[in-house]
Amino acid sequence: MNPGSDFLTHIRYEKRLSHHTLTAYANDLEQFSLFLSAECNIGQPELADFRHIRSWIVSLVEGGMDKSSVNRKIATLRTFYEFLLRRKVLTVDPMVKIQALKTSKKLPQYVEEKPMEMLLNDIEFPDTFEGVRDKLILELLYGTGIRLSELIGLKLTDVNLYEKTIIVLGKRNKHRIIPLTQPLFELIQQYVRLKEQEFSGQEDKVYLLVSDKGIAVYPMLIQRVVKRNLALVTTLEKKSPHVLRHSFATHLLNRGADLNAIKDLLGHTSLAATQIYTHTSLEQLKQTYDQAHPKAKK
Template sequence: MDLFFKYLQYEKRYSPHTLTSYHTDLGQFAGYLLQTYEITDAAQADHTIIRSWILSLVHQNIQPRSINRKIACLRSYYKFLLSQQRIAVNPMLRIKAPKVSKKLPAFVPEESFNQLLDSFEFENTFEGQRDRMILEFLYGTGMRLSELIGITKSDIDTYQRTVRVLGKGNKERIIPINDSLWQSIEAYLQHKKTEFGNNNSEKLLVTTKARPLYPKFIYRVVKKYISLITTSEHNSPHVLRHSFATHLLNKGADLNAIKDLLGHASLAATQVYTHNSIEKLKSIFEKAHPKA
């Protein structure tokens, strides 16, 4: 398993979040093998044993999406064992993943979010300007939470007004910075310099103790402000990523351009946003088509 995780980290370049999830999943599977079958080596498990583990997860009311992630972990693991000649046959070839009902991405209405940014008076302090910039960054670029935390000051091109983002699989992309976000960045950096001087962290987003921000902190900030404009339970940082894509699509942006901005590997992942925009598309059709 140690070799497997080194392979994922250094050759496949999986994200730290995925590595942590896979560590948990494989650990649970290994515990099940030991407790149920007294098997200490996962290479000895066949497809019937793997199916029994999946069935036990179903009986525990684990969500199909989570089960599918665990299955994906085992697929990668047994494929690795096969390449290392630890097994002769891949038992995962006979395993089918449970179907997952597709949910439409939740998003914040454009008018509501703009009203928050335009009407809410963020304090003219380091913390207040940092909170505003977090919201502006997530909504104005569509980047993931992990990507936002990883941004450094050198990733921001002040001349081109762009930000360099390191996404999944260490794939780099460049995202333009809009005027509103740019003003927030300038205000925040000024407060940051006043607060910490020139010896502050290279990371763009920091705490009041100049330490890099962490995921739970961003979650709290986003939840605090999004709760002011919606009663929906969907108020995580990812909702702003969904809002970014949905609003762009509603304004007529090209789907391939949105795909590149989001850092999706395939267009299929981006196409889910078209479902949110179907009413907008109907409206455009009715106004534009001569037979509508």
């Protein structure tokens, strides 16, 4: 029995986590195993105890790793050891005394409405397969708020031509339905026609978005498209697909959308995860007050 391998198989086929999450778990366990071997002379992570885990966490912090990243690794170990306890590989949980590091909550970064309007309405994209595809990537991320992994996983059959909606497979294998605006729906239709013309039936016929070689898109391609185009309209340091998701939620909230509706559109399991956008909206309100009210900063 190989507990580490069994654990990864479990989260892949039984938990059905995304490929991105699976890779993160595998990398975390590998890094922990290397630390145990080099610093503690321990060959397997199931032999580690509280002291070894704490030493690894200390080494990560002292190495300058961001606290949120350290907490993600702690979460990986917690899930791993819970798995071992359920399988009766262990009888004592080494994570009992381990607590997540305290972090300051960061407000999500987002692009203001006017720059987004400029990018999607004023900047011309080439009327080619790649140009239309790149614009569709941006429009889908901003127009639906879906995650990077959800965008990549969109299938042709997930687009409902009659209802003008898409079905998104989110975290924990949960589906949700998101409406499409008429312009976004028409852009999808234009893209599908160009896709068929470009590859003459040789393209991937399962997934909606494909590369210039006709195969399913991959994370780096999406990230490059987003970063290159956001750089045209914003000076934000972070220019990622998740910034467009944050922009989607923030703009909806600023225009009066119900928080519960935004929660459902984003695929959050609890309202607490969505409430961070209320803080972003409040910050914007404070800035407006400071700039406009006569009794503000003097």
